Each structure stands twice: as C-alpha cells, then as structure tokens.
Amino acid sequence: MFARRPRPHVFIIAEDPNAQSAASRGVTEGALDPHRARRLERARARIGMCAVLFGCVFAGLAARLTTLSLEAPDPAALRVAAAPRHAERAEILDRNGAILATNLPTRALDVAGREVWDAAETARELSAVLPRIDERKLAAALGAGRYVEAARDLTPEERDAVFALGLPGVHFRDRLKRYFPHRDVAAHVVGHVSPGFGGTPEGVMGLERRLDAEKRRAGRPLVSSIDLQAQQAVEAELARAVDKNHAKAGWAVILKVATGEVIASASYPDFDPNAPGAVPADARRNRVTYDTYEMGSAFKAVTAAAALDAGVSDETTIYDARKPLRVADRQIRDYRGKRKLMTLGDVLRYSSNIGIAQVAADLGVDRQRAALGALGLFDPLAIELAETQSPRGPRKWGPVEAATISYGHGFSVTPLHLAAAFAAVVGDGTYRAPTYLRVDGAVEGAPVFSDKTAIVMRRLLRGVVTDGTATKAEAAGYFPIGKTSTADKPFAGGYDRSRRLASFIGAFPGHAPDYVALVSLDEPTPVEGTFGFATAGWNAAPAFSRMVSRVAPLLSVMPVSEGEAYAAFAFPSLGARRAAVETPEPRRKPPGRTPRASADAAPTLQ
Amino acid sequence: MRIIMFVLCALLAAAAAGRYQAEVQVKQKRAEIRTLQADKAREAREIQILRAEIAYLESPERLERIARENTALKPVTGAQLMTADDFAVALGGPAADAPAFAAPAPTRRRSPGAVPQAVAMVDASTTP
Numbered sequence: 227m228f229a230r231r232p233r234p235h236v237f238i239i240a241e242d243p244n245a246q247s248a249a250s251r252g253v254t255e256g257a258l259d260p261h262r263a264r265r266l267e268r269a270r271a272r273i274g275m276c277a278v279l280f281g282c283v284f285a286g287l288a289a290r291l292t293t294l295s296l297e298a299p300d301p302a303a304l305r306v307a308a309a310p311r312h313a314e315r316a317e318i319l320d321r322n323g324a325i326l327a328t329n330l331p332t333r334a335l336d337v338a339g340r341e342v343w344d345a346a347e348t349a350r351e352l353s354a355v356l357p358r359i360d361e362r363k364l365a366a367a368l369g370a371g372r373y374v375e376a377a378r379d380l381t382p383e384e385r386d387a388v389f390a391l392g393l394p395g396v397h398f399r400d401r402l403k404r405y406f407p408h409r410d411v412a413a414h415v416v417g418h419v420s421p422g423f424g425g426t427p428e429g430v431m432g433l434e435r436r437l438d439a440e441k442r443r444a445g446r447p448l449v450s451s452i453d454l455q456a457q458q459a460v461e462a463e464l465a466r467a468v469d470k471n472h473a474k475a476g477w478a479v480i481l482k483v484a485t486g487e488v489i490a491s492a493s494y495p496d497f498d499p500n501a502p503g504a505v506p507a508d509a510r511r512n513r514v515t516y517d518t519y520e521m522g523s524a525f526k527a528v529t530a531a532a533a534l535d536a537g538v539s540d541e542t543t544i545y546d547a548r549k550p551l552r553v554a555d556r557q558i559r560d561y562r563g564k565r566k567l568m569t570l571g572d573v574l575r576y577s578s579n580i581g582i583a584q585v586a587a588d589l590g591v592d593r594q595r596a597a598l599g600a601l602g603l604f605d606p607l608a609i610e611l612a613e614t615q616s617p618r619g620p621r622k623w624g625p626v627e628a629a630t631i632s633y634g635h636g637f638s639v640t641p642l643h644l645a646a647a648f649a650a651v652v653g654d655g656t657y658r659a660p661t662y663l664r665v666d667g668a669v670e671g672a673p674v675f676s677d678k679t680a681i682v683m684r685r686l687l688r689g690v691v692t693d694g695t696a697t698k699a700e701a702a703g704y705f706p707i708g709k710t711s712t713a714d715k716p717f718a719g720g721y722d723r724s725r726r727l728a729s730f731i732g733a734f735p736g737h738a739p740d741y742v743a744l745v746s747l748d749e750p751t752p753v754e755g756t757f758g759f760a761t762a763g764w765n766a767a768p769a770f771s772r773m774v775s776r777v778a779p780l781l782s783v784m785p786v787s788e789g790e791a792y793a794a795f796a797f798p799s800l801g802a803r804r805a806a807v808e809t810p811e812p813r814r815k816p817p818g819r820t821p822r823a824s825a826d827a828a829p830t831l832q
Numbered sequence: 833m834r835i836i837m838f839v840l841c842a843l844l845a846a847a848a849a850g851r852y853q854a855e856v857q858v859k860q861k862r863a864e865i866r867t868l869q870a871d872k873a874r875e876a877r878e879i880q881i882l883r884a885e886i887a888y889l890e891s892p893e894r895l896e897r898i899a900r901e902n903t904a905l906k907p908v909t910g911a912q913l914m915t916a917d918d919f920a921v922a923l924g925g926p927a928a929d930a931p932a933f934a935a936p937a938p939t940r941r942r943s944p945g946a947v948p949q950a951v952a953m954v955d956a957s958t959t960p
Contacts, residue, residue, distance in 0.1 A: 277836055284840070288847050291854055325887040331877040407887035458892035459907065703910040775909040785910040 314426075315402065316442040318416055318433050320454040321487070321664045326416045327434065327499070330405040332379040333398045335388060337364070339371040341395030348393050352376060355387045368395075379403055402427060404434075406499040412457045414512040415450065415491050415611070415662060418499035430502070431510070433662065436610050449664045451487035456480060459776040460490040464745065467769035468494050471750035471760070473728075477513040477641055478769075480777065481742045483649045483733070485665045486658035488642070489741065489781065491515075516613035518638035519746075522713025524648070524731045525634030526574055526582045527687060529589065531651040532597035535679040538588040539570050541686065545581040547573070553629045558583050561712070561761075571686045575694030577710060579633045586632030587625065594628050600674040601647035601657055603639055610662045615640050634713060635721075641744055644731060649742040652687065652707060652733045655680045685795055688736050699730055699767035701774040703785020705795075707739070708732020708770065710762035715749070725749050730766035734774045737794030740783055745769045 318327040335356070342348045349365035356377050367374045378401065380388070385398060404419045404427045417432020429435035433448055442448060460478050468476040480490040493513040497505040511517065533539035547568045551558040564576050573581030586594055598604065606614045618638040620627040630636040642660055650657040655675030687707035690696050695710040711729040714721035729746040733739035745766045756764040778785075786794075888894070899905045914922065 273833065277833075277840065280840060281843075284843055284847055288843075288850070291847065291851050324890070325883065328884050328887065329880065330884055331880060405884050407884055408891045408893060411891070411893055455892050458896070462893075462896065701910065703913070775911075776907045778910050779908045779913055783910075784915060785913055 314443060315404065316437055316445075317447040318437070319447050319449050320412075320452045320457075321450065321489075322453065323449075324454045325407060326412055326450065326452070326454070327404060327406050330403040332401050332403045333385055334375055334401045335377040335380055335385075336397040336399050337368060337374050337376050337393075338395040338397065339368040339373060342368050343394055345369040348395065351391050351393060352388065352396075355391065356380075356384060375399075404499075408454065408458070409498045409500060410496040411454065411461060412450075412452050412491070413496050413499050414493045414510070414514070414613075415452055415457075415488075416499060417611075418497075418502040418510075431613060432512070432611055434499075435612050451482075451489060451662050451664050452491070453489045453781065455780045456777045457490040457492065459780060460773055461492045461494070461496070463769055463773045463776060464492050464494050466772075467745065467747060467765060471728075471747055471753055471756075471765040473747040473750040473765075475513065475748040476746060477748075478743070478745045478773065479514050479641055479645050480773075481642075481645045481649050481660060483653040483739050483742055484658075485669045486646060486649070486660045486671070487665050488660055488662050490777070491642075491662070512611065512613040514641050515607065515609060515611055516615050516640065518615050518618055518640050519727055520635055520638050520713050520716060521641070521644050521729060521746075522634040522711035522727065523577045523579075524644055524709050524711040524729055524744075525632065525637070526577065527651050527683065527709045527731070528597065528601065528603075528647055529582055529586050529594070529632040530570055530574060530686065531675055531679055531683050532594060533585045533589045534570075534682055535597075535655075535675040536589055536593050539585055541570055541682060543570055544568065545570070545573055545578070545584045547576075547578045547580040549580075551580045551583050551629075553583060553587075554624070554626045556626050556629070558629060571689050574686050574709060575689045577633075577690075577695050582632045583629035586628045589628075589632075591623055591625070591628045594631070595623060597674070598631075598637075598647075600672065601650055602659065603637075603643055603647055607640065607642055607646070608659055609642070617643060634711060641729075641746060645742050645744045648731050648733070648744070649739075650674050650680075651683050652680055652739045652742065684733075684736060684739070687732070688795060691732070691736070695761075695763040696730060696732075696767040696770075698763060699732060699770045701734065701771050701778070704734040704774055704778050704783065705736040705786070705788075705791040706732045706734045706770070706774055707736035708767075710767055712761040712763075726760060728760065728762035728766045730762050730770040732770055732774075734778055735783060735786060735791070737786070737791045741777075741781065743770060743773060743777075745773060 315329055317325060317329070320326055335352075337348065337352070339345065345368035346365045348368055349359075349361045352364065353359040353361035359376055364374060364376055377384075380398070388396060389398075406413070406416060406418070413432075415432055417434035418430050419427035419434050420430050422428035427434075429438040433450055437448055440448075460480060464476050464478045467473070476494045478490065478492045479488060481487070482489055491512075491514045493511065495505070495509040497509045502510060530539070545568050547560060547563060548565050550560075558579050560576075560578050560580050563578065563580065564572075566572075568576065568578055568581045570581075570585065572578070573585065589597075603617055604619070606616045617640070619631070620636055623631075627636055646657065646660045650671075654677055655673060656671035657674045658669050658671035684707050687709060688705065690709055691699050691706055696708055699706055699708055699710075708731055711727075711731065713727045713729075714723050715725040715727055716722070717725075727746060727748055728750050729744065731742070731744040733742045747762075747765050747769070750760045750765045752758045752760045752764075896907075920926075
C-alpha cells in the first residue's frame with residue numbers, strides 16, 4: 227500500500243504549488259537541476275517512511291485494542307476478587323459433617339472523631355439506637371478526635387437504624403465473627419478464639435488453635451472425630467450425674483476401639499465458646515486431656531491384663547485377701563473387703579487392693595513398667611489439642627510403688643490416657659493412640675497384649691458389672707464390661723478420705739467392644755438413694771449405664787440377645803472355640819504364693 | 833499520497849471510534865462484573881448465615897429441649913431397637929437360624945445379663 231510507485235514528474239510538479247511558481251518561471255521538470263531533484267526525492271522518501279511508521283503504530287494500536295476487547299478475563303483474578311472475606315478461616319465439622327464452628331459475616335460500627343460535627347450529639351444518638359454503647363466514653367473519645375470502634379456485630383436492623391441517623395463520620399466495617407452454633411456442646415474440644423490482631427480471629431484452645439497451627443483456610447474444613455449427637459447425649463448425662471451427686475466437676479470420654487478416635491469428650495462445668503469470658507477459667511479447662519489424676523482402681527484392669535499376658539496369673543489363680551497385705555513399710559487394705567480367698571475375677575469384681583497388689587508382685591516391677599509404657603502411660607498424648615499433660619509417676623519404682631500403682635495410686639494420668647489404655651486391654655490387645663480428628667480406614671496400632679488376654683479380660687470385667695461393684699452399670703442389650711474406681715484424692719502428705727474421685731471405665735458392647743467409655747465425678751457426695759455411699763458404683767456406674775443406653779443407638783450399635791452375647795464372651799469366634807477344643811491348654815500353676823492354688827471350678831464366667 | 837492520507841485518517845477515526853466503543857463496553861462489563869461479584873458475595877454471606885442458622889436450629893441440645901418441653905418423647909435406648917430379623921419374629925415369622933454353638937437356656941436364676949455358668953460347663957464338656 228505504501229510501496230513507492232513511479233509517477234510522471236510533470237504531474238507531481240503540477241500538483242506542487244511550488245511547481246506553479248516554477249512553471250510560471252518557465253521551469254519544467256526536465257529543467258530541474260539535479261541537486262533539487264535529489265532533495266525532492268529524499269523528501270518524498272521521508273514522507274513515505276513517516277506514513278509507514280504511522281501506519282504501523284495505528285495497526286499495532288488497533289491490534290492491541292482488538293485483543294483487549296476480545297480477551298477473556300482471568301478467572302483466577304475474578305475468583306480472588308469475589309472471594310468473600312468471611313470464608314478465610316476454615317470451618318470445624320463433626321465426623322458426620324455437622325458444623326461445630328463457622329464464620330458469620332457481621333458489621334462493626336466505627337466512628338471517626340475528626341469527621342463528626344458534634345461528638346456529644348453523635349454519642350447520644352448512637353447510644354439511643356445501640357444501648358450497649360457507653361455514651362459518656364464514646365463522647366470523650368470522639369471529642370479527643372479518635373477513631374473508635376463503637377460496636378461490633380450489628381444486626382441488619384441495627385445497621386439500618388444507625389444509617390438512618392445520617393450522622394457524619396460513621397462507617398460500617400465488614401467483620402468476621404467466629405460462631406459456634408451448638409454453644410457449650412463440645413466446647414472443650416472445639417475451643418474458642420480471641421479477636422486477634424486486626425480483628426482476625428486467633429485460636430486460643432482446642433481445635434481452633436490447631437487450625438492456626440495448620441494455617442488451614444477456607445475450603446479445607448477440619449473434620450473432627452466427634453459425633454455431635456453422641457457428644458450432646460454424653461454431656462447431658464454427665465451434667466445430670468454431676469448435679470445429682472453434687473459433685474464439684476465431672477468428665478466423660480468415649481473412644482472408638484478400632485481407631486482410637488474420640489467420639490465424645492466432655493468436661494463439666496463447661497462454657498459457651500461464643501462468650502468464653504462469661505465463666506471462670508476453671509470451666510474452660512479440658513479435664514479429659516489436660517488434668518492428671520490418680521485414677522484409682524481402674525488401673526487394676528491394666529495390671530490384671532499385664533499379669534494374664536505375662537502368664538503369671540489366670541482366671542483360676544487364687545489370691546489371699548483375708549487380711550491386709552504388708553509390702554515393706556506399707557499396709558495395703560481393701561475398702562469394705564470381703565476377707566476371703568479370691569480368683570483374679572474376684573479381685574476385679576470386688577476391687578481388692580490386696581489381691582491386685584499380689585498380682586503386681588507376681589508380675590514384677592519391670593514387666594509392670596513395660597506394660598504401662600506400651601500402653602502410652604508414660605508420655606503425653608500426641609493428640610491434636612494443645613491441652614495435653616505428661617503423666618506423673620514415682621521417682622523410684624520399687625515393690626511398694628508397684629503395689630500402689632497396681633490399683634491406681636501414686637501414678638497420675640489424664641482420663642484420656644486411661645481410656646486409650648483400657649481400649650487396648652478389652653479390644654484386641656492393640657494400643658491405638660487417641661485422636662480428635664476423623665480417621666478414614668483402619669488403624670494398625672501397636673500390639674501390647676494377645677487377643678486371648680483381651681478375651682479373658684472381657685469375661686472378668688463382665689463379672690464386675692453382673693456381680694461386682696458395678697451392677698448399676700448394666701445397659702440392656704449391650705452387656706457392658708468395666709471397672710469401678712473410687713480414689714481418695716491426694717494432698718500433701720497423704721490422701722484425703724473425704725475428697726474422692728469416682729469413676730467407671732467400661733466398654734460396650736461388652737462381648738465385642740466397639741467403644742470404650744469413661745465417666746468420672748470429682749468429689750461426689752452421698753445423695754438420696756445411695757444409702758450414704760459416694761463410691762463409683764453408686765454414682766459413676768449409673769451415669770455410665772445411662773450414657774451407654776443413649777449413645778449406643780446413636781452410634782448404630784445394635785443390642786444383641788443374651789445367647790449371642792454369652793456365646794461371644796465364651797467363644798469369641800467359632801474358630802477360636804474350635805482351636806480351644808482341639809488343643810486344650812494345660813492349666814498353668816502360677817508361681818507359688820501361699821495359699822494360692824488352682825480352683826477346681828470351671829473358668830469363672832460370672 | 834492524498835489517498836494514503838485519507839486512508840490513514842479513516843483508519844485513525846475508525847480506530848478511535850472502535851476504541852471508544854470498546855472502552856464503553858469494557859466499562860459496562862466491569863460494572864456488570866462488580867455487580868455480579870457483589871451479588872455473589874452477598875449470596876455467599878446469606879448462605880453462610882443460613883448454614884449457621886440451620887446448624888443452630890438442628891442442634892441436638894436445642895431439639896432435645898424443645899422435645900422435652902412440648903412432647904412426651906424420650907431419647908431412644910437400646911431396648912427399643914431390633915433388627916429386621918427380630919422384627920419378623922415379633923410379627924410371628926420364623927426365627928433366624930440359631931448358631932451351632934448357641935448356649936442352652938440357663939437352668940438357674942441369675943443376674944440379668946450375667947454370663948451363665950452353663951456356658952462354661954458346655955465348653956468344659958466338649959474339651960477332651
């Protein structure tokens with residue numbers, strides 16, 4: 227288009243006004259001097275080059291314009307621009323997807339002191355619409371020219387009312403509010419937040435704190451192991467038990483045996499995470515994971531399992547509990563002792579300190595320590611909550627300590643420690659570390675006891691419920707097993723017999739435990755219907771029973787018939803039974819401790 | 833040369849007009865995007881509020897309180913559950929096959945739920 231074309235010089239000169247003058251002067255094309263002709267030629271070339279240049283520029287601009295007009299916007303940029311601010315903090319869900327903690331978009335009311343016309347009038351009108359605003363303080367702050375956050379979490383109606391005032395210097399600011407729809411349910415697990423720097427919530431405790439540690443954001447909710455319905459039922463029953471028995475506090479936990487997942491975890495008194503400051507700090511303490519206690523006789527189950535597994539005891543071994551046992555300088559007694567010879571089942575059934583101390587002596591310090599260590603009772607739990615605590619044991623572990631620890635004295639653990647250890651005792655003998663996050667799939671765990679030990683322990687612990695100290699722990703259709711524990715609380719220099727910790731740790735269904743449950747009441751008192759007793763069999767055991775009866779259906783645990791349960795207690799599987807028939811195991815003689823002898827009776831299954 | 837200049841001027845005018853038109857369209861589209869984004873954000877806020885409200889309304893604690901205040905319903909217990917097989921039996925159907933090693937009916941009175949001694953005796957009797 228811009229190619230130079232040859233043209234007759236005459237024509238060009240005729241077109242050129244200068245040419246007219248040249249013609250008038252009688253000068254023709256052919257008469258131009260060569261120097262002038264070269265200059266003309268050069269000028270033409272320059273004009274052509276400029277035209278080409280301008281053309282290129284216009285073409286470039288047009289092309290760019292076209293591409294800009296036709297170019298699709300970057301979806302990612304749009305997404306970022308449209309992303310709502312309130313979605314920044316990840317939600318916390320229960321194991322079934324129910325919301326435990328979420329974000330609510332709200333608006334805060336800010337007032338710029340330098341923009342208001344009349345500080346006193348502004349404060350007066352705002353406090354008239356929002357009574358929670360302190361008129362005097364606001365007026366003083368605005369009078370000083372400060373920028374004030376006058377109110378948070380305005381409702382749409384409040385915002386409209388403030389807007390209608392038409393006051394200058396009033397600004398509405400979008401704000402995040404962490405919201406816990408179930409209030410005090412699972413409060414100690416979910417935790418709570420503080421406003422944080424710049425109004426961005428920061429987790430203070432529980433899974434909220436875990437969120438910050440993981441820097442988890444929207445779109446990746448934290449799925450806890452908690453079952454909301456089971457949690458609510460556990461909390462309701464725990465509160466009922468604490469109130470009924472006038473206890474100082476209480477806690478309960480339900481653990482899934484196969485995975486170590488914490489299905490429910492409750493501490494009472496509790497708090498509303500939406501207003502954590504409304505209660506004393508004591509109510510915000512997660513007693514299940516953060517407090518250590520001497521859990522008492524529940525440890526007898528651990529000691530018995532270790533002894534069974536080590537082969538130093540079996541269901542027929544007899545222990546002398548007719549009189550107090552002297553270990554070094556310590557006299558070990560039973561609470562309301564039966565004063566008789568006992569099998570291992572009787573020792574658990576009647577919660578004999580004397581009997582279990584003999585079991586521990588047979589077991590030996592090393593094997594006792596090894597068993598407790600394998601059950602995770604020496605280390606803080608590796609859970610997802612920051613509220614963890616190390617167990618506290620004796621500095622020196624001699625025969626006296628072995629005896630007292632066998633029945634849970636002189637060794638402090640968190641309730642969750644005990645629940646996890648108990649799950650290994652009655653499950654399949656495998657220890658699985660507890661977790662507060664949902665687990666999809668199987669958890670292998672660390673084998674501690676043999677499967678056979680766990681089977682025998684279930685039988686022995688069933689006897690505690692049917693004929694022992696925990697008859698009130700029965701739950702129809704679930705044949706629970708377990709152990710009561712009433713521990714005097716330690717104080718400097720000894721134990722206070724007037725302050726007790728009453729607990730029941732058990733499992734359901736007893737013949738094939740799916741879940742372990744622990745209920746504890748801190749300093750319960752005798753009440754009507756307990757005949758002056760405040761021991762675990764009268765308060766914690768009934769609470770356990772009610773808990774299991776309510777929670778088991780929620781967890782889809784179907785009740786079974788007595789025949790089915792008995793068969794499972796006696797013969798956990800047909801294969802196991804066949805093996806027992808084909809290769810009967812010779813009855814062991816336990817290491818001699820007079821007057822110990824094998825009982826002639828069949829294995830105790832009561 | 834004049835034609836070229838005319839052409840260039842025409843192109844310039846067309847480009848200017850096209851650019852103006854494109855700019856207007858871009859502004860309109862941007863306004864639409866802003867509106868859509870605002871709508872989307874508002875919808876997201878409302879959805880979030882509704883989700884939170886649903887979570888509160890479905891809170892087991894709240895439902896239990898309402899049920900207690902307004903009905904005579906109580907929490908379900910295990911005693912109220914039965915399997916489909918049990919249900920069929922309850923309606924008069926045939927019982928499911930009993931396991932081969934089912935324990936015989938207890939012959940003596942015992943505590944509810946206690947593992948009967950009879951089971952142990954059966955076990956012992958099958959041991960050579």
